[in-house]
Amino acid sequence: MLLDAELRSRLDRLALRGKRRLRGVWGGSHRSVRLGESLDFADYRQYNQGDDFRRIDYNLWARLGVVLIRLYEAEDEMPLQVVVDNSASMGFGDKFPTAQRLAAMVAYLGLASGERVRLVTVPAPDRPSLQGPWARHVSAWPRLERWLERLEPVGGTDLPGAARLLAAPGAHRGPVVLISDLLAPGWDNAIDVIGAVGGGVVVQVLGPDELEPPLSGDLTLRDAETGEEVRVSMGQAVLERYRTRAAGFVADAARRAHRSGMDHVLVTARPGAIDQALRSMVGEGWVR
Amino acid sequence: MSLLAPLGLALAALTIPLVALYMLRSRRSGVEVSSIRLWEGEEEVVSSSVPWKRLELTAALLLQLLALALFALVLARPFFREATLLGPHTVLVVDTSGSMAQAGRIDAARTELVELVREASTDKVVSIVEAGPRARVLAAFSRDAGTLTEIASGIEAGGGASDLEGAIRLARGLATPDRPTTMLILSDGGVEGTVTEPVTDARHLRFDTVDDNLAITGFGTGTIGEGVARVFVEVASFSGSPVTASVAVTVDGLDVGTVVLELAPGESGRRLFPIDAGPGQVVEAALLGGPDGNPLDDTASLVLGGAARLVVATTGEGSPFLDALLAATPGVVRPVGTPPDIVVMDGGDASTIDRPTWVIRPETAPDGVDIMGRLDNPVITFTLPGEPLLEGLDLSTVAIAEADIVSAEGWIPIVAAGDVPLVLLGDVDGHRVVYFTFDPVRSNLPVQVTFPVLGARLIDWLAGSRIGAEAIADAGVPIVVAPPAGASTVITTPAGEMVELDDQVLEYARTEQPGIYEVLYLDPDGERVGGALATRRFVVAESAATPRDIAVTEPERVALGDATLIREWAPLMLGLLLVLVLVEWWVAFGRPRPWRRSATA
Numbered sequence: 084m085l086l087d088a089e090l091r092s093r094l095d096r097l098a099l100r101g102k103r104r105l106r107g108v109w110g111g112s113h114r115s116v117r118l119g120e121s122l123d124f125a126d127y128r129q130y131n132q133g134d135d136f137r138r139i140d141y142n143l144w145a146r147l148g149v150v151l152i153r154l155y156e157a158e159d160e161m162p163l164q165v166v167v168d169n170s171a172s173m174g175f176g177d178k179f180p181t182a183q184r185l186a187a188m189v190a191y192l193g194l195a196s197g198e199r200v201r202l203v204t205v206p207a208p209d210r211p212s213l214q215g216p217w218a219r220h221v222s223a224w225p226r227l228e229r230w231l232e233r234l235e236p237v238g239g240t241d242l243p244g245a246a247r248l249l250a251a252p253g254a255h256r257g258p259v260v261l262i263s264d265l266l267a268p269g270w271d272n273a274i275d276v277i278g279a280v281g282g283g284v285v286v287q288v289l290g291p292d293e294l295e296p297p298l299s300g301d302l303t304l305r306d307a308e309t310g311e312e313v314r315v316s317m318g319q320a321v322l323e324r325y326r327t328r329a330a331g332f333v334a335d336a337a338r339r340a341h342r343s344g345m346d347h348v349l350v351t352a353r354p355g356a357i358d359q360a361l362r363s364m365v366g367e368g369w370v371r
Numbered sequence: 372m373s374l375l376a377p378l379g380l381a382l383a384a385l386t387i388p389l390v391a392l393y394m395l396r397s398r399r400s401g402v403e404v405s406s407i408r409l410w411e412g413e414e415e416v417v418s419s420s421v422p423w424k425r426l427e428l429t430a431a432l433l434l435q436l437l438a439l440a441l442f443a444l445v446l447a448r449p450f451f452r453e454a455t456l457l458g459p460h461t462v463l464v465v466d467t468s469g470s471m472a473q474a475g476r477i478d479a480a481r482t483e484l485v486e487l488v489r490e491a492s493t494d495k496v497v498s499i500v501e502a503g504p505r506a507r508v509l510a511a512f513s514r515d516a517g518t519l520t521e522i523a524s525g526i527e528a529g530g531g532a533s534d535l536e537g538a539i540r541l542a543r544g545l546a547t548p549d550r551p552t553t554m555l556i557l558s559d560g561g562v563e564g565t566v567t568e569p570v571t572d573a574r575h576l577r578f579d580t581v582d583d584n585l586a587i588t589g590f591g592t593g594t595i596g597e598g599v600a601r602v603f604v605e606v607a608s609f610s611g612s613p614v615t616a617s618v619a620v621t622v623d624g625l626d627v628g629t630v631v632l633e634l635a636p637g638e639s640g641r642r643l644f645p646i647d648a649g650p651g652q653v654v655e656a657a658l659l660g661g662p663d664g665n666p667l668d669d670t671a672s673l674v675l676g677g678a679a680r681l682v683v684a685t686t687g688e689g690s691p692f693l694d695a696l697l698a699a700t701p702g703v704v705r706p707v708g709t710p711p712d713i714v715v716m717d718g719g720d721a722s723t724i725d726r727p728t729w730v731i732r733p734e735t736a737p738d739g740v741d742i743m744g745r746l747d748n749p750v751i752t753f754t755l756p757g758e759p760l761l762e763g764l765d766l767s768t769v770a771i772a773e774a775d776i777v778s779a780e781g782w783i784p785i786v787a788a789g790d791v792p793l794v795l796l797g798d799v800d801g802h803r804v805v806y807f808t809f810d811p812v813r814s815n816l817p818v819q820v821t822f823p824v825l826g827a828r829l830i831d832w833l834a835g836s837r838i839g840a841e842a843i844a845d846a847g848v849p850i851v852v853a854p855p856a857g858a859s860t861v862i863t864t865p866a867g868e869m870v871e872l873d874d875q876v877l878e879y880a881r882t883e884q885p886g887i888y889e890v891l892y893l894d895p896d897g898e899r900v901g902g903a904l905a906t907r908r909f910v911v912a913e914s915a916a917t918p919r920d921i922a923v924t925e926p927e928r929v930a931l932g933d934a935t936l937i938r939e940w941a942p943l944m945l946g947l948l949l950v951l952v953l954v955e956w957w958v959a960f961g962r963p964r965p966w967r968r969s970a971t972a
Contacts, residue, residue: 171405172405172406173405174405175404175405178405264405264406266405266406266408266409267406290405293405293409296404298402300399300400301399301400302399302400302401302402303399303400303401303402304401304402304403304404304407304410305401305402305403305404305407306404306405306406306407306408307403307404307405307406308406309407311407312401312407313407313410313411313413313414314399314414315410315413315414321413324412324413325409325410325413328409328412329409332408332409
């Protein structure tokens with residue numbers, strides 16, 4: 084079970100909040116980029132033949148002698164897509180279980196808020212993206228949970244491929260929650276694309292050993308996804324430079340996400356990571 | 372430097388594989404990581420497929436080579452030989468005479484002794500003989516350095532003369548047939564003539580420090596009236612310059628006067644002056660001005676009048692000779708309405724004895740004695756050898772008219788004419804008894820010079836103390852004890868130490884320290900039933916003893932065996948090895964870095 088009853092109870096009291104106007108397919112509770120039928124006044128425009136007479140503002144017509152009709156805001160549902168990186172690099176330590184629980188938390192939060200939610204995996208050169216069904220009610224949660232639980236961290240990562248998938252013509256445009264370690268080529272372009280599609284949050288999951296590697300001696304390091312190797316003689320200076328580089332990488336990811344209109348949350352895969360992520364999302368304004 | 376196990380050096384061959392390891396390209400262990408993206412900047416360029424590389428002399432390699440060399444050396448057990456005076460079996464004869472207390476000689480000897488016995492081992496067995504007033508073996512054939520050190524540390528100089536000859540004889544007796552025995556004599560040479568013959572297979576370690584010394588060489592008292600005594604003090608200077616000697620005299624701890632003497636170098640001075648003191652009081656003299664060259668001869672003490680006051684009664688016929696004897700004996704008073712301590716029974720019925728009694732030819736003998744007959748004109752042919760009561764007395768001219776022939780089983784005849792005892796010592800119902808089988812009046816004994824001395828000693832012995840005869844003696848002379856039947860003996864030494872003697876022990880020999888020894892006889896309930904004070908004096912000759920060599924013939928090298936001691940370097944090298952390993956660890960991992968301040972702090 085990815086979410087226990089106590090956590091679900093806490094999530095039930097929270098709600099997901101969109102930070103941008105949406106272009107949804109179905110009506111909902113989030114402000115749309117379109118004008119529509121809600122009670123919120125938006126603007127006036129000249130009457131054109133065929134407009135609904137009921138929208139003509141007769142007071143203005145009498146006062147100004149110009150026939151204007153009232154325009155109202157439209158409200159759409161928020162199609163939330165949770166993209167889970169299930170590449171081999173996520174299989175170190177507690178990274179993938181943490182990523183599964185994070186995805187479950189966001190998905191449940193969306194369902195509990197009455198949004199349409201879909202779970203998607205990051206494709207790889209040797210593996211297509213798995214796309215779960217759209218779900219819209221909490222009653223669909225067990226199905227999503229089972230889908231998530233079946234995922235295994237294997238293979239490579241094609242983050243740009245995932246971005247292309249989300250930006251494909253006809254795809255739902257809504258916020259995306261990307262849960263990944265971003266340890267793959269093209270992560271920066273992927274963030275740019277996803278940010279342009281619908282914004283969202285980049286949840287970067289890294290293990291404690293990736294931030295403070297417990298390595299020593301002369302080693303040949305092999306990449307879990309690509310199989311490439313590097314020879315490194317560990318020493319204080321090398322480890323210090325690694326730490327600097329790792330911190331720089333996280334800072335770059337945050338900067339890139341913000342530039343693309345997304346938020347960035349760093350989660351260290353250790354006990355308490357879910358609470359840490361939840362607090363960060365509340366802080367970023369995605370949850371209230 | 373030699374090696375005990377040269378094969379250990381073979382370990383140095385490990386140098387070759389060690390250097391080879393450094394010349395081999397390192398075989399890296401593989402570790403799978405989530406991504407190598409963040410490690411890419413650290414990649415080492417490996418351009419050659421040859422497994423060897425040029426040797427680089429790194430600090431780690433040098434330290435490891437040094438550590439390996441040290442380890443090989445440790446295994447090879449390097450050692451050096453240190454000269455030692457110890458042979459396979461060495462008897463250490465330590466002089467503890469009074470002269471060794473001079474100017475720290477005994478301290479130096481003790482230090483040397485401790486240093487020597489620390490080298491004792493299975494190959495170097497050690498015996499220790501103390502050459503004090505009585506030679507005695509302190510340790511025999513010991514290889515236990517700890518025990519020997521403890522014994523050696525406890526050695527002190529006494530105030531007596533040294534029986535060096537006896538100690539050397541004792542050391543000879545410790546010679547072992549299976550291993551050569553040598554003797555080391557730690558002494559200042561003693562008083563001239565102490566050792567007459569050259570000592571073979573021996574070495575003399577001479578301790579001859581000299582310091583200016585003042586000594587009380589004479590101290591005595593005499594009674595000149597009731598409660599008035601005269602003190603005689605003699606002080607000798609062994610200093611190189613004129614000195615003023617001040618001697619404080621105390622009676623029972625109370626200051627009664629000071630004697631001041633101006634002494635030229637090598638001169639002695641004496642003074643006689645009266646003091647208010649009576650029998651039994653302790654008179655002490657002490658040089659003022661603190662300890663000098665020899666602190667042991669700076670004090671002297673004695674007990675005034677010998678024994679305490681005794682009430683002696685006479686019964687029977689009596690005689691003017693007995694009356695004169697008792698009147699002349701110090702401390703003896705006649706009974707005036709008080710029960711006597713001692714009874715002199717001249718004739719009469721001696722079948723009932725209820726206190727210490729001197730029985731003179733009684734008509735009825737006490738229990739244990741049967742009168743068998745009479746012998747005319749007995750001639751003294753026997754005196755008990757070593758009997759303190761008779762020490763120095765000449766009885767050869769004593770003529771006796773007649774004496775009883777007695778059978779006295781369990782009594783000790785100390786004077787006899789053939790098989791006929793003339794003077795016996797015995798015990799009746801726990802009371803001491805002196806038995807004369809002849810009447811002194813019917814002999815010429817009362818007119819002999821020995822009579823008052825013998826009489827005084829007998830009275831003293833009857834009083835419960837046989838130490839009277841040697842109450843004042845040189846340090847080291849044993850104190851003879853004779854507790855009443857069923858009583859135990861406790862001796863308090865001048866240092867205040869209380870020693871309880873076993874019932875079977877009839878003398879106390881540890882009297883090397885000058886001063887007053889208190890002898891107490893206690894009944895089973897702990898009540899005092901008798902006792903006396905015994906004084907042991909510093910032997911005057913020891914104050915004047917100048918260091919001299921003892922004639923010895925040095926042992927041959929064969930006898931000394933390998934008179935060297937093997938000292939191994941291993942502990943030092945192991946320590947160095949440990950330091951090296953720590954340095955290597957520090958070079959490899961442990962170099963500390965200063966704390967960095969957090970940017971947000």
